[in-house]
Amino acid sequence: MYKTVLELENLSMQKVQQAGLEIGFSHLLKLRASQINQCTFCVRMHTQDAMKASESMERIALISAWQESGYFSEKERAALILIEEITLIAQRHFPDSAYQKATKTLSDAEVAAIEWIAIVINTWNRIAISSQYANP
Numbered sequence: 001m002y003k004t005v006l007e008l009e010n011l012s013m014q015k016v017q018q019a020g021l022e023i024g025f026s027h028l029l030k031l032r033a034s035q036i037n038q039c040t041f042c043v044r045m046h047t048q049d050a051m052k053a054s055e056s057m058e059r060i061a062l063i064s065a066w067q068e069s070g071y072f073s074e075k076e077r078a079a080l081i082l083i084e085e086i087t088l089i090a091q092r093h094f095p096d097s098a099y100q101k102a103t104k105t106l107s108d109a110e111v112a113a114i115e116w117i118a119i120v121i122n123t124w125n126r127i128a129i130s131s132q133y134a135n136p
Contacts, residue, residue: 005123012116019109021079024053029079029114030121032063033087039125041133078105079114086118 016026027050034042050060062069066080078101085098102111127133 002127005120005127009120009124012113012120015109015113015116019107019113021110021113022053024050024055025076025079026117027053028055028059028063029083029117031060032066032080033083033118033121034125035064036084036087037122037125037129039128041128042121042125075105075110078102079110082111082114083118086115087122 013023013026016023027046031043031046031050034046047060051057056071059071062071066072066077072080081098082102085092085094099111102114106114
């Protein structure tokens with residue numbers, strides 16, 4: 001089953017590339033979901049991946065406070081809303097306003113790619129947390 005999730009990860013990253021989303025920003029999206037889920041393994045990994053993809057330390061450091069930061073574009077803010085709302089779906093369901101805002105700012109391909117990023121990273125978070133992956 002792990003291999004199946006890994007294949008889903010690969011397919012979601014193909015969607016990211018097809019939609020023209022920056023790989024570094026995709027790691028920031030994964031980082032934000034992992035912060036919400038408190039998955040230390042994934043927080044560490046996606047921080048490192050974002051750095052390798054040339055994301056700035058400012059954007060990495062401020063991703064948890066993105067709403068108060070001037071470091072993120074309107075499109076990135078719409079993507080962050082989607083990631084957060086999908087990650088918190090059990091608590092708040094999924095507000096229509098989040099989807100409406102996203103579709104005003106993002107293309108259908110971008111929305112789909114972001115939704116798949118959220119689905120896959122939330123799956124990985126649950127695997128890592130419940131399996132008690134080693135956290136240094």
